[in-house]
Amino acid sequence: MLTPTYYLVLSALVFSIGAFGVLVRRNPLIMFMCVELMLNAVNLTFIGLAWGLNDIGGQVSVFFVMVVAAAEVVVGLAIVVAIMRRRDGATADDLSVLRG
Amino acid sequence: MGLQLFSFLIAGVIIVAGALGVVLSKHPVHAALFLIQTLFGVAVEFLVVEAHFLAAIQVIVYAGAIVILFLFVIMLLGVDNAEDLSIEPIIGQRPLAALSGAAIFGLLMTVIFSASSGGRITGEGSVSLALDATDPTGEVLPNVEQLAQVIFTDMVFAFEVTAILLTVAVVGAVVMARRIPGALQPLPEVLPIGEFSTEDQGESTAVAATEEGEEH
């Protein structure tokens, strides 16, 4: 029998993989993709719990998460383009202007 | 083993494999393709629990739009930008990252199992529409209508706000990515950690001096 717990476990796994990816990858594009993985993991949680709790609210949340993700990708990729134009092949480690 | 669980597990394997592919592939294009795999898997998981509308959205928006956008950017910036995975400039980042990932997974597992075994995942206190809600004729509402009912009533304000968010995001993207006429300013040189550009400091003191001057 499928239970919401399955969804939660799968979600935790994908989330951990995504987090690991953000931490170890230097290509900003791939870091973005890993962030997308984490967002999808969260969406899985929402869906699973919406099903388990018999509540459409979880699905509504997923809907909004997708909108926010789309917006985030648009802005994030614009930033990547702007950076790459100034320095070709820049990695996340090259952008250390934020340091104190 | 029911069909539901079977579908879930198949899709789950596809998702995890795709996720690992994203994290481990050297080439951004490969990573993007693996991402599509994962996203499709997630769409299947949505279908398994009858979230039809979201499954469609997942395919259209995520796989269709977002990943294509990724691919566009990859093409725009050069496809051959492979990352050398054999080096890691930040000391201790990889073991720490692996440890963190494991810790997050372990802790989440602890939370999930202690919660589900304690029976804390219940439907009590739910505020929005039930999945098996019926219309006046006694028919169960289709998934799209259920979602619409909630989004356009309780959540209508949030929905409108997302419209603003998307507009702002589009404008922001255009502003940031547009080509400014004239020579581009190069990024500041990267100095070893612990050293600071004297130029910056001189500039800041000069700014302070002019401010002081204005005060007088």
Next chain:
Amino acid sequence: MINFVYLIPLFPLLGCVTLMLVGKKMGEPSAGYFATAASGLSFIATVVTFFGLRALDVEERQVTKTLFEWVPAGNFSANAGFLVDPLSVAMLLFITGIGTLIHLYSVGYMHGDENFSKFFLYLNMFIFAMSILVLGDNLLLTFLGWEGVGACSYFLVSFWFSEEKNAMAGKKAFITNRVGDWGFMVATFLAFASIGSIDYLTINGTAAQLSTPVLAAMVLLLFVGVMGKSAQFPLYLWLPDAMAGPTPVSALIHAATMVTSGVYLLTRVNGLVYEALLHAQWVTNIIAWVGVGTAFFAATIAIAQTDIKKVLAYSTVSQLGYMVLAVGSGVFVAAIFHMITHAFFKALLFLGSGSVIHGMDNDQDMRRYGGLRKLLPITSATFIIGWLAIAGVPPFAGFWSKDEILLSAWELGGINGKLLWFFGLITALMTGFYMSRQVFLTFYGDYRFGDPDKDEVDQAWDGYIAHAEAEKDEAITAREAAATKLEEANVAVESRNVAFAKAQMEVTQTTSEDDLAKAQKALDTASGALEKAEAGVVSAQDELTAASALVDVKDQAVSSVKSEAARRVEPEPGEQRTAGAASDFLPDAVAKRAEHHPHESGWQMATPLVILAFLSIVGGVIQLPFTSEVHFLENWLEPALTFEHKFASSAGTKVALAVVAIIAGAVGIMAAVSVYLRNQGDPAKIEKQILFDGWGYDRAVTAFMGGPGAKMFDAITWLDANIVDGMVNGTGSLVRGTGSTVRRFQNGLVRSYAMSITLGSIGLLVWFVVRIAA
């Protein structure tokens, strides 16, 4: 209608802000009329509030209008609230009323000033701050207004700051007032510590429960603040110097309104002062004696001043002393009464003096005035009314209020009260004298603006002597030149003699015919040259004789000029001063003055003068001493005062005291008449230098502050720099040290930041797990 109270500060504030933004664009005279309108609307709002308050029952005439909670801090709270009661409304009526008149007057007075709109900006700001001061329902809000008017006073005193003197006067006013503000602040702290509230109503209501030392300390500390703001001894120093500002400012801020705020403050906390009067009379005695002492002291100085505004400045200090005396005697009504009448006639006198100064080409020296009665008819008529009012001539306004103050001092009883009364009386006499002196010097006598001063005559004679001596020196130089010439001529003769002898020798020794003729010719030439040289000697000798004679003549001229200079006498009083033979050497300023024609000011300046003159005549009716029905002011103020002073003296005593006061004023006026109008005495015997210098007090303070005082402050500065700042800087360097350590984590690497976030979220998860486990 009481809600109109919010508009009272609002209009001037809006005016001030508008002028700040677009004042320059408005320009002259629109900016001035705009500011006048703002102040006038504020006056109208005050009048409406007044009628609104009057419509209430007598017991209810204390309304607190809270705008918002201003400083909520633990169990301390200060509201931005307005206390609308008869006292504050009475104050505001004359502040906004006279303020409006002075705005109008300034439109004429500031004509042509390059910072025209800025002046009105400050005036509106002042009205705003003053209304906050008056309306504030607690000590803190009043302090805000108190500092606000101080700042405006500073801006306006040094309005013409391009002159060093004016800028210094502003600084002096500002710094002296800080000393007083210290007292005010500590009193506020003390009120909070001992009462737990700084609301006036609470303070007055609980004053009776305070222990005597706390009560005494609080009243005395507030009085220190009063000393600063109301220019009492020893902090009065700034007020005479504040006359460096434009005259309307002197009238509004340094005579009519701001300087009375100290007296207002003591009246505001009348519950405290009254308790002090009952249980710690030494405190109120200090107040009364400082008041009467200041009144007396300032009056002596006013006698010898020559600057028309300085006289009025010291007179203001003196009149403020009267008000403080009334407060010290516990008769707040008398203090407020005198405050109002004083506002009328002192504003009038200042504006009148401004009109005179305006008409006399910005010359402020009274000794150069005289006979202006005919030239400035409106100014002189209104000024004379102001003079009669301040000199205590019945039935002008000043008589009634001054009489009530003297009566209240008398009723303190005992030798103390009698002495206070006596000094008050002597001050009244001196007031009559110095004000009459001012009027007579300015408006009576001969027009002498073109006459030279004593200094200028001295200067002229010095110039004359120098001229004669220069001529003598010139003659001596000529004589020396002649002597040199003679010597040269003599030398020439000698050399020609030698040449002649040589030629003769040649003639005798020559044998050849040809040569002989040649030698003979040379001899002739030599003898001709010799004769010429001898003639030169004779003429040089004549020249020398003539030059020597000229030197003698010039020498005699010098000694005669010197003896003439020594012999010249001061003109008899009333006689015209001239430079006599030295007239040609008078400074150019005199000629410039002689060509000046005084002119009456425009309508903007005349209208306020006439209105204020009218008020100075009839101002006394608000509190006539006859029956309790005509005690309008007293009946009006009753709800604001915690207790009511009823004069206990019999009607006979009152009349006798009033008559004595009239006589004293009359004696002062008559003395001035005989000295300055009839020239029957020498003014120099009265106008002593030490009085002119204000008993040297100012100089003593300056000397102290420049010497030992400065050392003391240096020591305090050292403490501040090393110990107080040391602690502060220590905190700073601690933070800086921590910062530079922690900065390593801020390495700019996005992935390190991501790691921090991850570790943080792991921490959160751990917390969840622990919570689930628990």
